[in-house]
Amino acid sequence: MEHVIDLDAVGQVFAASDGGSVTALQDVQLHLRRNEFVSLIGPSGCGKSTILRLIAGLLRPTSGLIRIFDTPVTEPRDEIGMVFQKPTLLPWLTVLDNITFPMKHKYGRVTVQEHARARELLRMVGLTDFGHKRPGELSGGMQQRVAIARSLLHDPDILLMDEPFSALDALTRDEMSFELLRIWSERPKTVVFVTHSIQEALLLSDRIVVMSARPGKVDDVIDVPLPRPRDMATLADPLFTEMANAIRVQVFSRAPA
Numbered sequence: 001m002e003h004v005i006d007l008d009a010v011g012q013v014f015a016a017s018d019g020g021s022v023t024a025l026q027d028v029q030l031h032l033r034r035n036e037f038v039s040l041i042g043p044s045g046c047g048k049s050t051i052l053r054l055i056a057g058l059l060r061p062t063s064g065l066i067r068i069f070d071t072p073v074t075e076p077r078d079e080i081g082m083v084f085q086k087p088t089l090l091p092w093l094t095v096l097d098n099i100t101f102p103m104k105h106k107y108g109r110v111t112v113q114e115h116a117r118a119r120e121l122l123r124m125v126g127l128t129d130f131g132h133k134r135p136g137e138l139s140g141g142m143q144q145r146v147a148i149a150r151s152l153l154h155d156p157d158i159l160l161m162d163e164p165f166s167a168l169d170a171l172t173r174d175e176m177s178f179e180l181l182r183i184w185s186e187r188p189k190t191v192v193f194v195t196h197s198i199q200e201a202l203l204l205s206d207r208i209v210v211m212s213a214r215p216g217k218v219d220d221v222i223d224v225p226l227p228r229p230r231d232m233a234t235l236a237d238p239l240f241t242e243m244a245n246a247i248r249v250q251v252f253s254r255a256p257a
């Protein structure tokens, strides 16, 4: 099976404000395949966001090697899209201009094709009629949809998502999960999804990476054999409940006292 992202013996040490150092990650091995959906879960501070920043090329590891399509990561790359916890939209731009903003910022212009694609993405995230609104006129869930559309404009092979739904209410969160699954099936890509929610990880993922508390290490990689397409019925599947309980026990047993 072809690997898209490889982390080999990756370690990350940060300088701490007290003059000491923080070992955020130690000897992390991860091999992610083309078009698979992988979630990272683990206790707060175990280095999940650090892994995303390393894959994105926003940070260089202090030890080990990260490769994307077999090429060492040395800087941010075009194959990657990123979605953060907050949508970080520019309030003075329209929704459509927010989606095309990264292209405009990088290349100084937006092509006719990119404009057309931005409109297509708006349709895909269910916001066809909102292209000319400002972000302030949209709900939190709608704003996060715009951020997802923005991350997909250059059709990245890899989508990195850092707790993208954590600021949303429970109902919107479920709705967004199903929406993301639909987008992912329409435009398959390798997704690395950070979450604190075991349910969310189970509903979305092909595999779940369970990390241990700092220094963050990969504690386990769990296959999720729940059938696709997944929907509301998945949440009631006895295997779903059984796996959620087992993972909860595993995560709590690894959390710091």
Ligand SMILES: Nc1ncnc2c1ncn2[C@@H]1O[C@H](COP(=O)(O)OP(=O)(O)OP(=O)(O)O)[C@@H](O)[C@H]1O
Pocket (backbone or CB within 6 Å): 014, 015, 016, 022, 023, 024, 042, 043, 044, 045, 046, 047, 048, 049, 050, 051, 214
């Ligand atoms: N730039 C930095 N400088 C110093 N320490 C940092 C830096 N970035 C992260 N850390 C530390 O590295 C560790 C891992 O942080 P990270 O944000 O990756 O964890 P996380 O698992 O995503 O946490 P959470 O679940 O709370 O979001 C934490 O102890 C954090 O304080």
